[in-house]
Amino acid sequence: MSRRNVNAIPTDDPSAGPVLEFQAVAMRYGRSPEVLRDIHLSLAPGSFHFLTGASGAGKSSLLKLIYLAHEPSRGLVRLFGRDIATLPRSELPWIRRRIGVVFQEYRLLDHLSAFDNVALPLRIAGRKLSDYRSDVAELLHWVGLGARMHALPPTLSGGEKQRLAIARAVVARPDILLADEPTGNLDHEMGQRIVRLLIELNRQGTTVVVSTHDRSLVEPSGMPVLRLEAGRLYGVSAAA
Numbered sequence: 301m302s303r304r305n306v307n308a309i310p311t312d313d314p315s316a317g318p319v320l321e322f323q324a325v326a327m328r329y330g331r332s333p334e335v336l337r338d339i340h341l342s343l344a345p346g347s348f349h350f351l352t353g354a355s356g357a358g359k360s361s362l363l364k365l366i367y368l369a370h371e372p373s374r375g376l377v378r379l380f381g382r383d384i385a386t387l388p389r390s391e392l393p394w395i396r397r398r399i400g401v402v403f404q405e406y407r408l409l410d411h412l413s414a415f416d417n418v419a420l421p422l423r424i425a426g427r428k429l430s431d432y433r434s435d436v437a438e439l440l441h442w443v444g445l446g447a448r449m450h451a452l453p454p455t456l457s458g459g460e461k462q463r464l465a466i467a468r469a470v471v472a473r474p475d476i477l478l479a480d481e482p483t484g485n486l487d488h489e490m491g492q493r494i495v496r497l498l499i500e501l502n503r504q505g506t507t508v509v510v511s512t513h514d515r516s517l518v519e520p521s522g523m524p525v526l527r528l529e530a531g532r533l534y535g536v537s538a539a540a
């Protein structure tokens with residue numbers, strides 16, 4: 301399970317502050333009532349958290365705030381020490397590259413092979429195949445898809461697709477990995493495998509947040525839990 305060449309250890313000074321900070325953050329869609337209110341959150345570099353809450357509690361909305369797909373209606377959001385409200389637009393791509401996202405519905409490109417799906421972020425960044433070929437192959441082996449490298453996503457099982465989506469989300473070595481209900485479409489055994497993979501990634505240095513409403517995955521892991529209820533966040537652990 302070595303990921304020597306594709307490791308995600310943050311390069312920042314470990315004495316630096318949290319990778320993410322929310323102070324009194326609220327969020328709404330358009331003119332509707334706020335779906336998140338008074339959220340305080342601080343994620344230490346290298347921490348792991350589950351984000352739980354019933355359907356509609358605001359898990360996806362909270363993650364959208366972190367990956368900058370939505371703006372808060374109130375409060376302060378700081379990523380890697382930078383206040384995103386005053387961040388020059390030119391710095392947004394730099395911040396976005398440091399955050400990998402995995403979605404329940406995979407969002408793979410069906411006409412590209414498993415290898416090319418994972419390689420795409422690197423190709424877009426202008427890297428050469430000769431330069432990333434072995435990294436991508438190693439990463440695919442790490443997620444257990446070494447033998448399926450040339451397969452197209454429609455021929456993969458749900459668990460294989462989700463492991464491919466994880467490989468793609470981490471290939472550019474993000475500092476933060478967000479996974480939004482990554483086990484929602486999978487059976488319990490594959491869900492556990494996905495959680496083990498995310499915990500292993502965290503052990504290698506990546507800050508991880510995984511939303512799920514599946515308690516049977518959360519409890520045995522012993523990992524800290526953030527809980528959303530009626531738009532408010534509870535149970536921020538000492539580890540955060």
Ligand SMILES: Nc1ncnc2c1ncn2[C@@H]1O[C@H](COP(=O)(O)OP(=O)(O)O)[C@@H](O)[C@H]1O
Pocket residue numbers: 329332335353354355356357358359360361362
């Ligand atoms: N694009 C949207 N436009 C308007 N309301 C939304 C949108 N997405 C989510 N909501 C509402 O925001 C609330 C929180 O939703 P969501 O963050 O998706 O919860 P969860 O991921 O925990 O199921 C729900 O009331 C939902 O209906």
Ligand SMILES: [Mg+2]
Pocket residue numbers: 359360361480481
């Ligand atoms: Mg959701």
